[in-house]
Amino acid sequence: MNSNIKLIFEKGNEHPIRNYIPKMDVESVEINEILPINLQRKDLPLPDIAEVEIVRHYLKLSQKNYGIDTGIYPLGSCTMKYNPKINEVIVRLPGFSRIHPLQEDKQGALELIFQLSKMLEEITGMHGFTFQPAAGAQGELTGLLIIKKYFEGHGLKKDKIIIPDSSHGTNPASAKMAGFSIIELKSNKEGEIPLDHLEFAMQEGDVAGIMLTNPNTLGLFERQITEITRIVHEKEGLCYYDGANLNPMLGICRPGDMGFDIVHLNLHKTFATPHGGGGPGSGPVGVKQELVAYLPEPCIVSKDNFFSFRDYSEKSIGRMKCFWGNFGVLVKAHAYINALGAEGLRRAGQSAVLNANYLRILLKEKYYLPYDRMCQHEFVLSDKNLPNEITTEDIAKRILDYGLHAPTIYFPLIVSGAMMIEPTETESKASLDKFVEVLIKIHEEAENNPEIVKNAPLNTLVKRLDAVLAARKPILHD
Numbered sequence: 351m352n353s354n355i356k357l358i359f360e361k362g363n364e365h366p367i368r369n370y371i372p373k374m375d376v377e378s379v380e381i382n383e384i385l386p387i388n389l390q391r392k393d394l395p396l397p398d399i400a401e402v403e404i405v406r407h408y409l410k411l412s413q414k415n416y417g418i419d420t421g422i423y424p425l426g427s428c429t430m431k432y433n434p435k436i437n438e439v440i441v442r443l444p445g446f447s448r449i450h451p452l453q454e455d456k457q458g459a460l461e462l463i464f465q466l467s468k469m470l471e472e473i474t475g476m477h478g479f480t481f482q483p484a485a486g487a488q489g490e491l492t493g494l495l496i497i498k499k500y501f502e503g504h505g506l507k508k509d510k511i512i513i514p515d516s517s518h519g520t521n522p523a524s525a526k527m528a529g530f531s532i533i534e535l536k537s538n539k540e541g542e543i544p545l546d547h548l549e550f551a552m553q554e555g556d557v558a559g560i561m562l563t564n565p566n567t568l569g570l571f572e573r574q575i576t577e578i579t580r581i582v583h584e585k586e587g588l589c590y591y592d593g594a595n596l597n598p599m600l601g602i603c604r605p606g607d608m609g610f611d612i613v614h615l616n617l618h619k620t621f622a623t624p625h626g627g628g629g630p631g632s633g634p635v636g637v638k639q640e641l642v643a644y645l646p647e648p649c650i651v652s653k654d655n656f657f658s659f660r661d662y663s664e665k666s667i668g669r670m671k672c673f674w675g676n677f678g679v680l681v682k683a684h685a686y687i688n689a690l691g692a693e694g695l696r697r698a699g700q701s702a703v704l705n706a707n708y709l710r711i712l713l714k715e716k717y718y719l720p721y722d723r724m725c726q727h728e729f730v731l732s733d734k735n736l737p738n739e740i741t742t743e744d745i746a747k748r749i750l751d752y753g754l755h756a757p758t759i760y761f762p763l764i765v766s767g768a769m770m771i772e773p774t775e776t777e778s779k780a781s782l783d784k785f786v787e788v789l790i791k792i793h794e795e796a797e798n799n800p801e802i803v804k805n806a807p808l809n810t811l812v813k814r815l816d817a818v819l820a821a822r823k824p825i826l827h828d
């Protein structure tokens with residue numbers, strides 16, 4: 351670790367500049383009267399450090415970080431787009447930020463959640479939503495528990511679920527947690543589900559349905575999607591749509607119209623909360639009419655413009671999280687959807703697709719593109735054919751030297767040495783051109799000066815880590 355990262359406690363007394371804060375001149379309480387002497391600390395070694403030093407310390411630390419406010423963040427599958435600051439201002443309004451979930455009068459908050467539900471129903475073609483899940487993966491678990499309870503209620507033993515190998519990694523994990531066993535479907539050369547394999551898998555009576563990520567992790571739209579839902583429904587299965595990556599579809603098409611019964615969204619991707627910030631997030635789950643009774647309680651209902659909770663539904667799977675989910679994330683999503691409107695959302699989706707295809711066309715000149723067709727909001731390159739045995743990791747590390755963030759690497763697993771690039775709709779053409787220029791330059795280096803790429807990063811504070819050692823024996827400061 352670099353020695354210029356210091357903890358604030360180590361900085362104390364380095365340059366003892368006295369603080370300018372004046373001594374208290376109000377009468378102080380006699381401390382012994384309120385705190386017994388045996389509970390009092392004799393000594394508290396706080397650093398003797400001036401305000402200006404503290405400000406500089408934390409500002410410097412923030413500058414060592416990289417975020418979407420610094421530059422492009424093409425981390426595929428994460429939709430690291432720029433989210434307008436106005437949404438952060440709105441969620442901080444005291445009416446939203448100081449409300450308590452148990453307070454009596456919360457009509458405004460309930461109305462906001464109710465309205466957001468209506469908007470997402472319109473966007474996805476569903477008939478009811480729950481906002482309890484705190485993340486996409488928890489939304490998946492919620493949806494799968496609904497599927498499970500639905501079949502149990504119908505006296506059917508269906509404990510298998512079909513998941514294509516192009517689905518997001520959380521899908522099989524959630525299915526397993528919900529008690530399903532998994533039938534994996536291998537995707538074909540086009541990166542899509544072979545319908546004959548699906549039909550074959552659906553022959554078994556104990557298959558509960560399919561869990562589909564669309565666009566899949568290759569960034570490709572399943573062109574036979576309505577056929578897929580038809581085949582599954584024909585055998586009394588249910589269709590689950592992983593809509594964490596809804597960006598390219600906004601205002602264009604809806605999972606409900608494609609025949610899906612359940613969908614989860616990631617508000618912390620598509621709707622104004624950044625993904626990957628360590629939370630909080632929100633993974634609302636939407637269902638068709640037949641499944642509304644299975645949604646977790648409480649569900650908000652409206653009568654004569656008064657908002658309350660529906661009567662407890664025997665079919666409900668119960669609670670997934672305390673209170674009403676991560677309310678702040680819902681406020682931001684509500685503000686974002688309202689600000690953009692139907693036309694704005696459609697433009698956001700179209701720009702996400704346009705930006706990804708722009709990069710795809712320019713980069714496939716130098717980098718191998720395993721699935722060479724029109725992509726959605728992201729696409730996958732690989733390190734096949736790179737000169738001098740340069741790997742995906744080398745490329746990703748060298749990108750850091752040019753002051754940019756690397757794409758997602760080694761995911762999806764079905765492409766060896768994958769680089770999954772998602773520029774998002776909020777990058778300008780100039781920013782995309784700069785990203786291409788850097789990647790082409792690195793390709794030239796890979797040909798002519800491979801050592802520099804193999805040893806990258808050379809300009810960053812932390813150099814290339816021994817990934818194995820770093821995981822086993824992390825050194826968190828010097």
Ligand SMILES: *Cc1c(COP(=O)(O)O)cnc(C)c1O
Nearest residue numbers: 427485486487518520563592594
């Ligand atoms: C991000 C993502 C998830 C998981 O969402 P989390 O909020 O990280 O749990 C699931 N599916 C897809 C397609 C995703 O991109």
